[in-house]
Structures are given as structure tokens and as C-alpha cells.
Amino acid sequence: MEEQEPKVAAAATERDATRQGEASEPDNASKGYRVCASASAGWAGCRSVRSIALSLVIFNGSALADDKASDPGPATHGGGIVTKASTEATGYADTDHVDIVSPSISASIGDGVAGWSVGGHYLVDVVSAASVDIVSTASKGYHEVRQGGGADATMKMGNLTPGISGVLSSEPDYLSLAGGTTLSLDLMEKNVTPYLGLSYGQDKVGRTDLPRSFWRDKQTMSGQLGVTFVIDRSTIASLQADAIAESGYLAKPYRYVPLFSSAAAATIEPGASIAQVNATRLPERAAEQVPDERHRFALTGRIAQRQDDATLRFDERVYADTWGLLASTTEFRLLADVSRRLTIIWPHLRFHAQNSVTFWQRAYLAQLGDNTRIGVPVIRTGDRELSELVTGTAGGGIRFKFVDDLRQPWTLVFEVDGSYEHYFDAIYISQRLSAFSTVAVETQF
């Protein structure tokens, strides 16, 4: 962890809302949840859109290959227009008192033989939060709704498959609009498929108590290069590089960072309670302020192998960015076909580890000046997702085709995961348990 020298009058500070009697604002992890969710719309936000398109392209085309009768394979019409629809409800709850319910619907229409598809989705996030970050600002929590939607289209033209997508996300203090294009190329009789993607997102970040003219801008540009290749009759793999450039306002508008004298900071241990922090810190708090540019890079490898009645799937992602954060994410799934109707996903394992950004400090030091001035670090954050942490996730699920009709199948999907997070160098909490579940119904006709 790199210590930063406080700089006098380098940045605005805000008087402690609790002690000064000003209206305090909900800060934090759950705000971070919503903001990040929208902010990621540049690429991650498009994920669901592109997944729908991807599913269409691959599902519709898979009828060509069938040299193993026991593999049920996807239901197809052998060509013609296919319409797909699904509805999904997800729920999230953790020990930090954040609860999220998110229903969504999606639909698409396409022709696998003609090679085109069009899809769209809509979702609502209902967030209730009284996390430790909110409570630490003497706020009782909040309840908020986010709405998002998107659309995409792909059209196969010979060996080329171009696609476009767009996504919009809106909530009372955040607006995100993003668009992107993709292009893939079939080579060597489709044994090798390089692809690229580009997207641009424009976000508006504000506070519910501020007019929109005071909202700040954030831009996200993303590039993606990759290749999928067939290794043998049972194995396929891909390698993908992502580069993401974020600029503008990258902090969280509700987050304030507690400040300490050097003597008090030494007493703050990881996981220090709200009471301990409040008893030790200075009355002033500084609004979160992070660099206004962040360049992020990821390299992801994936491999899937089909055994007799099961698929093994292994993913590894390594990540680095210009804020000094390095991370590794490893994921494994075993998907076993119990019968033609039932597929079990067990286990699903995910492990994520990262260091902290270079400007991370558990307790930021303030330099006391005269009666009215105080020096604080220019760059400071209270976002514990920028600190050193590890996360372990384990879970499983089922896919059950409750109407086994080739032309109009209906499938129930249920997945549940439990996670444990450990923060090595953050205040308020040092660990968090959470549960996440999804129930979905899918059909096509």
C-alpha cells in the first residue's frame, strides 16, 4: 500500500453530515452496485444482449452436426424463422443488508439458415439497501428502482457475421447509453473464428438532490479481439483480449471518505467497526475522488470439453489496469445430462483474487491546518472493491425441459450460488456472505 502525503487545500471537503446536522446521503456498496451496473453498460451491460444473439446464431445452426445420437442437442426447425422468448427473476441478498430483486424479459426472432437475428430485452432492478456504508453516514438506507433495456441484430453475409447492439439504463441518479458493433469471420471451414467488437458508452452520473445540469459525464470505449478454435472432436477453446478506456467522472457521487490524524490512523485495523471509526476519525469527510481516466485490460481463455454425457468448462481471466489493480478470476463448471430433459450444473465454482489499487488506503490521513483549512489526499476512495480481496463462489443449478417438444420446447432454469468475500484491508467489514439465485423459463416456436 502506498502512503500518500496529504496536500493542503487540494480538494474540497465536506463537513460530517452527522455531526453538522446536514442531510446525509446514502453512500456505498449498494450505490456502487447500481452505478457500476449502469457504468458497465458499455460492454458488460451489452452482455445479455449479445448472449441472446449468440445463442440464436449457434442454436439455430447446430443441426448440421449430429454424429452422436445420445447428445440431445438443441431443438431446431431445420431452418425457417424461430422466435425465442424467456422471462427471468433473479434475487440477491448478503450479510451487509443489501437485497436486490431483478425480473427481466427477453425475446428474439431469427432465421438460422438465412443467417439473421433480432433481439431485445428489458429488466428492472429493485434495490433495498441498509449496508454498513450507508449506516456509517447515519442514513437509514434506501429503496430504488433501475430500468434497463437493449436490442441487437446480426446478419450473416458469407463468412462474415456483423452485428450491432444498443443498451439504455436509467435510474433516478444515473443514465447510461451504449452502442456497439461486432464482426466475426469464419475461417478454415469454420474451425477457426476470429472476432472483434467495439463499443462506446456515454453515462450521466448525478445525485437525486441535484438538478441534471450538475450531473457529470463518463465515457467508456471498449475493444475486444478474440478467436474461437476447434481443438478436436470434443474440445473447443477461445482466447480473447479486452481493452476498455474509461474517462470522466469515475467516482461514486454519494461516497465520502473518513479522514484521520496520523495517530488515529494507526489504531484503525482492517474491519474496524462503524463505532470505532466514528470515534476516531476527524469531523470532516472528503468526497471520493479518483483519477479521471482508467485503462483496463483483460485476457480471457476458455475451454470446453464434451464427454459422453457431460461438459467440462474451464475459464481463466487475468486482468490489469492503470490504477495498479491486478486480478485473476478462475471458473469451473460441470454440466451433466441426467436425461434428455434434465441437465444438472454441478458444481459451479468461481474464485477471484485481486490486489489493491495504488492509491488505496485503509485510513486516509488529513493534515490539519488553521481553523478553517484541512489538507486531504488528492486521490482517495472508500470503494472496498478497489482493495485487496478474494471471493469464492460455489453453487449449481438445473435445466429441466418440462415440455419436450422439438418445435415448441419449454425449459425451466434454476441456479443458486453462495459467495464468501474477504477484504484484507478495508474498514467497516472484513467479510461478506451472499446468496444469488435465478429462476427462468425459456421457450421457442
Place this chain on the structure above:
Amino acid sequence: MLVCLLVGTTGCAHLKPYQRGRLAHPTMLLGDMARPGAAHVYAVREGAVGGGAGAEGGCGCN
């Protein structure tokens, strides 16, 4: 990208469409398997991003 292409073109089998039955199974899709909600949670709770589904070839049989 060049490395990816080299790996893809030199280290792999060259299969005909009729040899790709196993690769056509729906569980062999190589996109991000996380459903939108789960992907959302991971993106927020981890400091890293990237690796989301792009335009990709999947089983190469369509």
C-alpha cells in the same frame, strides 16, 4: 490477435461439419455462461472486468 490466430490455425484439428456432433451440444457454447443477473453481480463485486461474450464462433458448425 496475431497470437490468437496462430494458436487457432496451427494447434487445432481441421474437422468437417459432420465430425462436430459433440461440439454442437448447447453446453459447448464458449460465451460467458453467467446469466445477465450473475454477470451483473460479478461486475460490481470484483474490481476486474472483461471476458464478456463478443461475436464468436461457438462450435463452428452454423
